[in-house]
Amino acid sequence: MVNAEITSDDLALVAASMDGLAPGARVVAAMSGGVDSSVVATLMKRLGFDVIGITLQLYDQGASAGRKGACCAGQDIRDARRVAEQISIPHYVLDYESRFRETVIDAFADSYLRGETPIPCVACNERIKFGDLASAARDLGASALVTGHYVGWRRETTGPALYRAADADRDQSYFLFSTPRNELEFVRFPLGGLSKIAVRRLAEQASLAVADKADSQDICFVAGGRYSDVIARLRPGAAEPGEIVDVEGRHLGDHQGILNFTVGQRRGLGIAARDPLYVVALEPQSRRVVVGPREMLLTHRIEIDDVNWLGHKPVDEFIADGGRLHARVRSSAPPRPARLLRDGGRIAVELDSADYGVARGQACVLYADVSEGARMLGGGWIGQAVSLGEAARQRSQARNAQAVCEAEQGLRTLG
Numbered sequence: 475m476v477n478a479e480i481t482s483d484d485l486a487l488v489a490a491s492m493d494g495l496a497p498g499a500r501v502v503a504a505m506s507g508g509v510d511s512s513v514v515a516t517l518m519k520r521l522g523f524d525v526i527g528i529t530l531q532l533y534d535q536g537a538s539a540g541r542k543g544a545c546c547a548g549q550d551i552r553d554a555r556r557v558a559e560q561i562s563i564p565h566y567v568l569d570y571e572s573r574f575r576e577t578v579i580d581a582f583a584d585s586y587l588r589g590e591t592p593i594p595c596v597a598c599n600e601r602i603k604f605g606d607l608a609s610a611a612r613d614l615g616a617s618a619l620v621t622g623h624y625v626g627w628r629r630e631t632t633g634p635a636l637y638r639a640a641d642a643d644r645d646q647s648y649f650l651f652s653t654p655r656n657e658l659e660f661v662r663f664p665l666g667g668l669s670k671i672a673v674r675r676l677a678e679q680a681s682l683a684v685a686d687k688a689d690s691q692d693i694c695f696v697a698g699g700r701y702s703d704v705i706a707r708l709r710p711g712a713a714e715p716g717e718i719v720d721v722e723g724r725h726l727g728d729h730q731g732i733l734n735f736t737v738g739q740r741r742g743l744g745i746a747a748r749d750p751l752y753v754v755a756l757e758p759q760s761r762r763v764v765v766g767p768r769e770m771l772l773t774h775r776i777e778i779d780d781v782n783w784l785g786h787k788p789v790d791e792f793i794a795d796g797g798r799l800h801a802r803v804r805s806s807a808p809p810r811p812a813r814l815l816r817d818g819g820r821i822a823v824e825l826d827s828a829d830y831g832v833a834r835g836q837a838c839v840l841y842a843d844v845s846e847g848a849r850m851l852g853g854g855w856i857g858q859a860v861s862l863g864e865a866a867r868q869r870s871q872a873r874n875a876q877a878v879c880e881a882e883q884g885l886r887t888l889g
Contacts, residue, residue, distance in 0.1 A: 484676075487640075487667030488517050491627045492618070494659070500524040501618045501662075502611035504603060505557065505565070507550030509684050510622030512557040513673050514664050516680050518620060519561050526614055527565040529554040530607060532574040532598075533695045556683045568610060570602060577601045579695055583708040586701065589756030590835025591736045593649070593805075594693055599623075600652040604661055611660075618662050625650050626666035626847060627658075632786050634658035636850045638841065641669040645846075648805045651839040651853030652782045705733045716761030718745055721754065721770060721866040732756050735763050737859075738771055738831025752831075754863030770863030772828035776803065778838045778854030781821045785851040790816065792851075799851055801825060802839045803832050809841045809848070821854060832859035 495501070503515035505527040518525045529551050551567055558565030578597050585592035603621065611619040624644040626637030636653065639645040653661060665673060677685035696704050706713050713731030720726060727745035729735070734742070739753040743765060754771055755764040783789040793814055800809035801823050811826040823838055839853035 481672075484668055484672050485517075485520075488664045489521060491662050491664045491666060492518075492521065492523075492620075493629050495523070495617050498522055498524055499617040500526065500615050501620050502607075502614060502616040503527050503563075504607060504619065504621045505529045505554040506622070506690070507553035507557075507684065507687075508622065508690055509677050509682070509687050510624075510665060510673060510689075512554070512622075512682050512684050513676050513680075514620050514622045515557065515563060516561050516676065516682065517664055519563060525561075525563045526616065527554065527558040527563050528607065528610065529565070529567045530570045530574075530602065531567055532570055532602070533579070553684050553687065560682060561680070568607075570606065573606060574598070574602060579704075580708065582693075583705045583712075585835050586705050586733050587709060587712055587758060588835075589732060589758040591833040592835045593837055594695075595649050596652055596837055599650055600654075604653055604657055608657060608660060618660055620662045620664055622665055623650060623663050624665050624668075624670075625663045625850075627663045630786065635786070636663075636784060637666065638846055638848050638850065639665070640667045640847060642846045644670050647841075647850050648802055648837065648839045648853075651784075651837055651850065652780075653784075654782070655784055658784075702731070702734045706731075714761055716763065718743065718763045718765060721764060721766050721863050726751075726765065729763055732758060732761060732763055737833035754861060764863065766863045766866075768830065770866065771830040771832075771861050773830075773832040773859045773861040773864075774825050774828045775860050776801075776823045776825070776832055776838055776856055777817070777858040778821050778823060779857040781852060781854035783852040786849075789814075789821070789852075800841045800844050800848065802841065802853075803829055803856070804836065809839075809844050811844070814840065820857075832856060832861065834859060 501518050501523045503518055503525055505511045505515055507529065515525055515527050531551060555565055578594050581597060582592050582594045608619050623646045624639035624641060625647045626639055628635055628637060636647060636650065638647050713733055715728060715730050716732065717725055718727040718729055735753050735756060737753050740750060743751060749767060751765040752768055752771055753763060754766045757764065785792050793816055797814035799812060799814055801812040802809045810829060813824045815822050815824060834856050836856050837853055838856050840851040841848040842851055
């Protein structure tokens, strides 16, 4: 246990994230039952705000009531209620199970069946927490919705902006790229300037019931991290067998459903090869899993859809000025130097140096630079990532299509 108290500098950083709110204003704290959101509610009370805690029940409590590392169900709801009682704030539980199932869980399953690698946490933030929950907070007369995410919030001359968190190991900006610009004034992130150690320290200082509680892990509704089990339950019969082929289309083996594979995967392919093979593409229509050596995963160019731009100038003006920025293509990867450009009606990102395992359905998040506290410029969903393997596969398909066309033409000539 850490005995040191949280410092006045820590509290000043938290207060700065609430800039523009009147003293004593009502705020709604999104309380998941974990230590981070519990500390946020405690900090808001300490700063003199009129705090209301809200916990969302998002999925079946019975499936997760005793599972560590979950959130928004079972024990987590009870923990949030206990903390609210400790700090003497009203607390409400809103049942969003059907809404969560429709907009997050079902979308997750359908995305996997399209051969994508989805990130349900981003969809949950965008549609549930900063959509439905923000609306509920306004209905309660709140001036702001505060959450326990680790992301920086600052007021700039052009309006509020988001930044990578001070604690690089806890930074969650990648999962918040889709926060609507028009919600940045209403949604606040008090923990962006704090370290996880400081947050734990404050929880201990306040004797919160969750001070020693483990952080949430994996995807909340996926017990044990087995995505395929969830998808098979939601979409019975979706696990159709198919072929495992190389980039030239040569048959190497068989599989029991593309939902068991993701781009970049190496283990569990079920085929013998002299050199390591990786999944380089998924073909949902033909149910083929395309594999190749690791270098086939190298990707220079990424096309992104549904771009949410949070930069200080319009995106086309930014592109016209050179479009230099840093792009993050996985939550666990550091931002990489890149250039933003427009290709027809689509936004694309060109990486200065190729990256491995860029997958459709993941997010490409954009930053002003590579520093730990860099400004987030927005991001989008990866709609197309042309790796070396994907390019080779497309060339092979084109050659095969041309060969078929020539054969058909020859038969017509003979006829």
